[in-house]
Amino acid sequence: MTTIKTSIETIKGPGIPLRANDIDTDRIIPARYLRCVSFDGLGEHAFEDDREQDKSHPFNKDIYKNAKILIAGSNFGCGSSREHAPQSLKRWGIDGIIAESFAEIFFGNCMAIGLPCFTVSQADAQRLFQIVEEDPTAELVMDVASATVTIGDTVIQAGMPQGARESLVNGSWNATAILLQAEEKIQATANCLPYIGLFNMSVAPQFD
Amino acid sequence: MGKTLLDKVWDAHTVRELPNGQTQLFIGLHLIHEVTSPQAFAMLKELGLKVKFPERTFATIDHIVPTDSLARPFQDDLAEEMTQALTNSCEEHGITFFDIKSGEQGIVHVIGPEKGLTQPGMTIACGDSHTSTHGAFGSLAFGIGTSQIRDVLASQCLAMSKPKIRQIRVEGKLPNGVYAKDVILKIIHDLGVNGGVGYAYEYAGSVIRNMTMEERLTVCNMSIEGGARFGYINPDRKTLRYLKNRPMAPQGGAWERAKIYWNSVRSDDDAQYDDVHEIAGEELEPMVTWGITPGQSVPISQPIPDPASAPAEERVAYEEALRYMDFQAGMSLEGRPIDVAFLGSCTNGRISDLRLAAEIVKGKKVSKRIKAIVVPGSMEVARQAAKEGLPEIFREAGFDWRAAGCSMCLAMNPDKLQGRELCASSSNRNFKGRQGSPTGRTLLMSPAMVAAAALTGEVVDVREVLK
Ligand code: SF4
Numbered sequence: 001m002t003t004i005k006t007s008i009e010t011i012k013g014p015g016i017p018l019r020a021n022d023i024d025t026d027r028i029i030p031a032r033y034l035r036c037v038s039f040d041g042l043g044e045h046a047f048e049d050d051r052e053q054d055k056s057h058p059f060n061k062d063i064y065k066n067a068k069i070l071i072a073g074s075n076f077g078c079g080s081s082r083e084h085a086p087q088s089l090k091r092w093g094i095d096g097i098i099a100e101s102f103a104e105i106f107f108g109n110c111m112a113i114g115l116p117c118f119t120v121s122q123a124d125a126q127r128l129f130q131i132v133e134e135d136p137t138a139e140l141v142m143d144v145a146s147a148t149v150t151i152g153d154t155v156i157q158a159g160m161p162q163g164a165r166e167s168l169v170n171g172s173w174n175a176t177a178i179l180l181q182a183e184e185k186i187q188a189t190a191n192c193l194p195y196i197g198l199f200n201m202s203v204a205p206q207f208d
Numbered sequence: 209m210g211k212t213l214l215d216k217v218w219d220a221h222t223v224r225e226l227p228n229g230q231t232q233l234f235i236g237l238h239l240i241h242e243v244t245s246p247q248a249f250a251m252l253k254e255l256g257l258k259v260k261f262p263e264r265t266f267a268t269i270d271h272i273v274p275t276d277s278l279a280r281p282f283q284d285d286l287a288e289e290m291t292q293a294l295t296n297s298c299e300e301h302g303i304t305f306f307d308i309k310s311g312e313q314g315i316v317h318v319i320g321p322e323k324g325l326t327q328p329g330m331t332i333a334c335g336d337s338h339t340s341t342h343g344a345f346g347s348l349a350f351g352i353g354t355s356q357i358r359d360v361l362a363s364q365c366l367a368m369s370k371p372k373i374r375q376i377r378v379e380g381k382l383p384n385g386v387y388a389k390d391v392i393l394k395i396i397h398d399l400g401v402n403g404g405v406g407y408a409y410e411y412a413g414s415v416i417r418n419m420t421m422e423e424r425l426t427v428c429n430m431s432i433e434g435g436a437r438f439g440y441i442n443p444d445r446k447t448l449r450y451l452k453n454r455p456m457a458p459q460g461g462a463w464e465r466a467k468i469y470w471n472s473v474r475s476d477d478d479a480q481y482d483d484v485h486e487i488a489g490e491e492l493e494p495m496v497t498w499g500i501t502p503g504q505s506v507p508i509s510q511p512i513p514d515p516a517s518a519p520a521e522e523r524v525a526y527e528e529a530l531r532y533m534d535f536q537a538g539m540s541l542e543g544r545p546i547d548v549a550f551l552g553s554c555t556n557g558r559i560s561d562l563r564l565a566a567e568i569v570k571g572k573k574v575s576k577r578i579k580a581i582v583v584p585g586s587m588e589v590a591r592q593a594a595k596e597g598l599p600e601i602f603r604e605a606g607f608d609w610r611a612a613g614c615s616m617c618l619a620m621n622p623d624k625l626q627g628r629e630l631c632a633s634s635s636n637r638n639f640k641g642r643q644g645s646p647t648g649r650t651l652l653m654s655p656a657m658v659a660a661a662a663l664t665g666e667v668v669d670v671r672e673v674l675k
Pocket of ligand 1: 270271315316317336338553554555613614617618635636
């Protein structure tokens with residue numbers, strides 16, 4: 001039986017602060033990178049145009065290069081529905097996102113690739129920005145089941161719909177893994193189909 | 209209570225019911241092409257998975273291939289890269305690849321039936337919405353997204369919800385000059401572009417029964433334009449005759465066993481449908497689209513409708529379409545000058561389509577004002593056409609005869625409309641910018657209508673030409 005690690009329970013690591021609202025997916029990954037054969041390599045182009053125009057962009061700073069958790073303002077990921085946006089963040093190294101709010105399609109695309117998205121109040125977002133800016137190495141812990149963020153002694157209650165949290169924790173966000181769980185039944189179904197093996201098998205055709 | 213083909217084939221391919229209420233469905237045939245599959249292979253690699261049934265996936269290139277020069281590397285770097293990526297993936301995973309050097313390349317929905325891969329009673333998936341085409345053989349065929357391609361590669365299964373079923377009966381006899389394309393355009397016109405959402409369409413009735421297999425492919429092809437992800441026709445003697453001796457069809461004793469299975473999947477006479485819609489064949493006319501969805505069409509003798517006469521919720525869309533097309537309500541499409549004539553696509557790029565168009569243009573000349581191109585659906589279609597002398601007929605008339613591919617159906621290759629050009633097209637989508645120019649305009653019609661329009665340089669009623 002094939003096993004894939006699909007359960008996503010905690011995300012740990014340093015944070016990277018993006019103090020802005022309404023970051024759209026065009027800014028996360030410019031449209032010219034949609035004509036591609038693989039999502040590999042999209043990581044290095046994350047926020048490419050913003051980084052060109054703003055040398056002090058956090059994604060340009062070495063102190064944040066090991067970050068795992070992105071912290072942002074409201075309406076993060078609005079605009080075009082491209083799955084390339086969360087893919088590029090994931091490939092850059094982001095394993096979880098905390099923001100004041102998310103655009104709906106972006107949230108769905110993150111779920112499809114197992115990237116947890118927590119919402120926090122504006123005040124908590126400000127606290128997180130400050131903590132991470134003061135100590136870029138500080139370790140944040142996102143606990144998916146309880147939707148809490150822990151940094152040192154500070155525990156922040158975040159939000160994420162229960163169904164989404166459950167599917168990350170129990171691994172059911174990943175359709176491939178669910179389908180592969182039935183490995184024996186897949187083979188059994190195939191064996192009953194007369195056309196498998198170009199009708200050269202002895203199984204009698206069905207439906208008669 | 210009797211069962212439909214949908215019920216029978218669905219049940220036979222059900223692996224199990226999933227906790228979320230969907231069905232885990234086994235996929236009998238998986239077709240892939242260069243545009244939507246590369247990321248799926250990359251995801252597979254990332255998960256450390258292999259292709260589970262490599263012998264059940266077949267690949268070709270169609271969307272991005274140039275149709276003027278097939279010399280490698282292709283001039284378009286991206287086309288070259290995507291082709292290379294697919295070549296590598298197929299080699300790595302042991303997938304049969306109908307590439308250009310195999311001599312069997314073509315539009316994925318043309319080569320499936322042509323090779324005998326597409327068979328009754330199968331489930332067929334492909335990362336392309338026009339996969340419904342293959343339903344013409346009595347298979348359950350549907351389009352999927354990139355993450356679902358990954359699922360099929362990894363498990364040969366998909367998590368699917370079973371659709372409802374609507375039977376569409378086209379009865380009677382089609383008048384001369386009215387073709388399969390007109391039938392499906394009329395169905396989409398009547399039921400709407402969203403009318404089939406959540407449904408599989410079963411096409412039936414004497415008109416459908418009397419159609420050739422290639423005509424049936426045209427009808428099923430555009431199911432998705434009516435919102436139906438699946439469209440199928442019960443297999444009959446014609447289906448079997450078409451399949452006999454195709455390269456991938458069963459042979460000898462296997463053929464005899466296959467026939468029993470194929471005949472058994474037909475909908476029972478007392479099968480129940482969620483809905484039934486009837487269309488009278490005699491009343492049909494050649495159809496032409498005037499707008500920017502495949503549902504915005506009129507019979508050629510009728511004027512473009514007034515938005516005021518449209519249902520309230522469609523009025524804004526009508527007005528937007530008229531503005532984009534630069535047409536006025538009440539205007540007749542007959543006599544509208546065109547700039548380009550395009551013959552091809554998975555809807556109407558098969559040998560019978562080309563034969564029909566060639567008959568109309570034979571010994572005549574394409575209007576000097578326009579550009580006319582013929583793009584065969586596959587290398588096999590091109591070979592057959594060459595045997596019958598069709599390329600010469602088209603060239604003498606002034607058409608450009610090209611190599612096989614999707615070409616100007618979606619213009620991912622260099623074949624594009626320029627500016628506001630108006631194109632009489634045998635393809636399936638008239639969306640804004642679909643044919644390569646952000647402001648380009650498309651009139652969907654049958655290949656016979658395209659051929660007739662190419663000669664006069666304007667939209668004409670092909671029934672007049674055939675008289
Ligand atoms: S011919 Fe057009 S509709 Fe058909 S597969 Fe190619 S691009 Fe899609």
